[in-house]
Amino acid sequence: MSNFGKGCHLHLIDGSAFIFRAYHALPPLTRKSDGLPIGAVSGFCNMLQRYVDGDHGPDAPTHLAVIFDKGSHTFRNDLYDLYKANREAMPEDLRPQIPLTRQATEAFNIPCKELEGYEADDIIATLAHQARDAGGRVTIVSSDKDLMQLVGDGVEMFDAMKNKRIDRDGVFEKFGVFPDRVVDVQALAGDSVDNVPGAPGIGVKTAALLINEFGSLEELLDRAEEIKQPKRRQTLIDMRAQIELSKRLVALDANTPLDFTLDDLELRDPDPDTLLGFLAEMEFRTLTKRIADKLGAEAPVIAEKASPEAEEAPQPEQPPFDASKYECVRDAAALEKWIAQARERGWVAVDTETTGLNEMTADLVGISLAVEPGAACYIPLTHRDGDAGDLFGSDKLAEGQMPLQEALDLLKPVLEDPAILKIGQNMKYDAKIFARYGVAVSPIDDTMLLSYAMHGGLHGHGMDTLSERYLSHTPIPIKPLLGSGKSAITFDKVPIDEATAYAAEDADITLRLWQLFKPQLHRAQVTTVYETLERPLVPVLAEMEMHGVKVDREVLSRMSNAFAQKMAGLEAEIHELAGETFNVGSPAQVGEILFDKMSLEGGKKGKTGKYSTPADVLEDLATEHELPARILDWRQLSKLKSTYTDALQTHINPDTGRVHTSYSITGANTGRLASTDPNLQNIPVRTEEGRRIREAFVAEPGNVLLSLDYSQIELRILAHIADIPALKQAFADGLDIHAMTASEMFDVPLAEMTPEIRRRAKAINFGVIYGISGFGLARNLRIPRAEAQEFIDRYFERFPGIRTYMDDTIAFAKEHGYVQTLFGRRIHTPEINAKGPHAGFARRAAINAPIQGTAADVIRRAMVRMPDAIRDLPAKMLLQVHDELLFEVAEDAVEDTIAAARDIMEGAADPAVRLDVRLVVDAGRGANWAEAH
DNA sequence: GACATCACG
DNA sequence: GACGTACGTGATGTCC
Secondary structure, eight states: OOOOOTTOEEEEEEHHHHHHHHHHHSOOOBOTTTOOBOHHHHHHHHHHHHHHHSOOGGGOOSEEEEEOOOOSOOHHHHHOTTTTTTOOOOOTTTGGGHHHHHHHHHHTTOOEEOOTTSOHHHHHHHHHHHHHHTTOEEEEEOOOGGGGGGOBTTEEEEETTTTEEEOHHHHHHHHSSOGGGHHHHHHHHOBTTTTBOOOTTOOHHHHHHHHHHHSSHHHHHHTGGGOSSHHHHHHHHHTHHHHHHHHHHHSOOTTOOOSSOGGGGBOOOOOHHHHHHHHHHHTOHHHHHHHHHHHTOOOOOOOSSOOHHHHSOOOOOOOOOOGGGOEEOOSHHHHHHHHHHHHHHTEEEEEEEESOSOTTTOOEEEEEEEEETTEEEEEEOSOBOOOTTOTTGGGSBOSSOOOHHHHHHHHHHHHTOTTSEEEESSHHHHHHHHHHTTOOOOSEEEHHHHHHHHHTTTSOOSHHHHHHHHHOOOOOOSHHHHOOGGGOOOGGGSOHHHHHHHHHHHHHHHHHHHHHHTTHHHHTTOHHHIIIIITTHHHHHHHHHHHOEEEOHHHHHHHHHHHHHHHHHHHHHHHHHHTSOOOTTOHHHHHIIIIIISOOSOOEEOTTSSEEOOHHHHHHHHTTOHHHHHHHHHHHHHHIIIIIIIHHHHTBOTTTSEEOOEEESSSSTTSOOEEESSOOSOOOOSSHHHHGGGGGEEOOTTEEEEEEEESSHHHHHHHHHTTOHHHHHHHHTTOOHHHHHHHHHHTOOGGGOOHHHHHHHHHHHHHHHTTOOHHHHHHHHTOOHHHHHHHHHHHHHHOHHHHHHHHHHHHHHHHHSEEEOTTOOEEEOTTTTOOTHHHHHHHHHHHHHHHHHHHHHHHHHHHHHHHHHTTTSSEEEEEEOSSEEEEEEEGGGHHHHHHHHHHHHHTTTTTTOOOSSOOOEEEEEESBHHHHO
């Protein structure tokens, strides 16, 4: 027998709406004692408290509940697998706060309701119907338009943001129809936020017009032939199924199976101890006091200082590593159990095993998963029987493996599920492998990137390093499994039991590292860096790398031959001049010829006791002697041939005809990317002969290469960071910055500037960025040290902000052990307090890192935003070379692409950082990279 | 595998 | 007063 009836007023709070509003309305607060993010929880509690204690007049609640979503998979996903598929992953600092909002609700003694497989909206619909049918009234606290279909007959909504009630007329204002036809309008108009398709080209306005004309969606679809506009008529006829599906998606289910009744939701007072205990635990000082006053209870004491125990976040007991506990998954039933575990938790560590290190050519051999420390498995897929001596048997799949496709079909929904976080170590690798098998892994977390964000500059971020350092565990080495040299085998030949121990352990380690690192991200104050500069770069780089750049083998091959001929001629000449034959490629032999045999000056021996013969030494000798000049010529050609025209050809992928570099996100301490296999960030450009190698980098027919590069980005950033008015003004006026510096330093009017004076100023400008020293500048400019020092002194005199910046930066590094970029990236400087020459290196690196690092952050931000900006253009981003982005674009879209990409690049710092100096991007285009640059 | 050298920003 | 010194990378060839 229910007590709920006439005179009762049920208030239903949409919990998710409260959480998101609280999250976005407040800065990212953290709990003082341990850095736990609690901003959203704080806002949520405040909103809840204000709502409960607020004056609702005649609409005061007699019954109250907060309704939450549960799980990501609902019956709507079964209807339409793309439902809510484009929803962005939950911000990482919000995720841990979700369970806390449930706890908060319970602490307030408010019923907290959720139901697996249903959205909060369905529960709200069910309760609203029940309450209305019982003769009571209902207030739904939300402004979500999806709930508007419920309004009417005593059911109203309340927009807590605008403090406004929404009734039937309010719904009509929004939709142009009354609540009973809202789903019809939504079915037609669709919803981009939830990915409800609707009818293309029809929005809310048109939809309302049609529904009002025909009376209902069903009527409209049945009589679609009568519509006058031909395009609209055709859409409705063609898209009927999609529209009907959309209606099923937007219609709320008012018959959810609830295990409680309206009576359970009766308003009740909170228990002071429970509520105050929770608030104190969250360390909400103001709110705790306010509520304690209201309840007439004493506010519990909240420690002011972070407790030392809390600083050293106690790690829960970890099971030891035990390879025998890892499961080898050999059939679908076993795999499904692991998948269920991943779904239950909302996360899973993933690692792939393949036949090689090149993601473009390596084949998938197996997959390992981990869900908890110690709970890991390996799924062998394409291991081969490696029976020695049996040439035919070696290609046969080993027994006891599930079919590759079956495993992928089972895993794909998990790997692509926006509600399940996929954790990996260097996920770009695994994501690229999976991409080749049609699986788009998302969302991801990456322990390598977590470490980079938190420990950049302290140590490497490979799994072995991290495992040893943070888990005190040495991973099973791969070497004994694969062997080395000629007898090395690929992973598919490794026996499955050995592979299981190795592979599952990798996933286990990754999961443990993630559980250790993830909560520390906030305490290290690098969450934003990780979330905006590291993690989102993974899919962007993966796409660039997979797309590759077209390289014309013919061009390289011709150049190789030409170089070989020239080198042969030079070599003969060199031997002639030396009076003997020797290996020109051996610096040791060159040194002996020059400094012993010919007794030339300037022979310095390195630590190996051999002469050093770098280019600058040979250049000095070359003014007087023929031999060193020819050796330099030979070396240049040798470099170009071996590193570029020869090696580059071997990197052309036979399937794509393109070269696919790999970018290392964590390779450089400053935040720069590094390019390997091959390195496409050091293709020659400074000499004419070298630059011609860029002619081999070409666009597909009908396309051009487009290069956009930041002009003087590091000097602009220096002007901003060190706050140099003269430099800022020069950039604002669009002056030649080196000429301006020269004019300022040497008192030469711009009109009388000579190339030599400008060259010196340029060297000083760069020297400043590198942590200038008199010695270094002297060597660079080939001038006496005293003179170089004079220049530097004058520079500091004219631009005193530079000195201050350098001193402040070093002081900061000494105090904190790191320096940071304008975007908050931290670069640790462990050697800064060292004694001896180490300290000098560390000081200069510390001065350089914020400048180089900020520039690196800027282009990272541009790259992360670029795919969206050029989405609708026939353009692809191919390469990044520190301050340059290279695109391949259809000829007729060049101007549009320049406009869009330049916009992103020049505005890349905004809105996180307001630079005093604007960023300028130059553009070039051509049939090849030489022309475009 | 260390070292020297040199390609780039 | 001496010590050493421009910042950040990766690939190649020699030599042990």
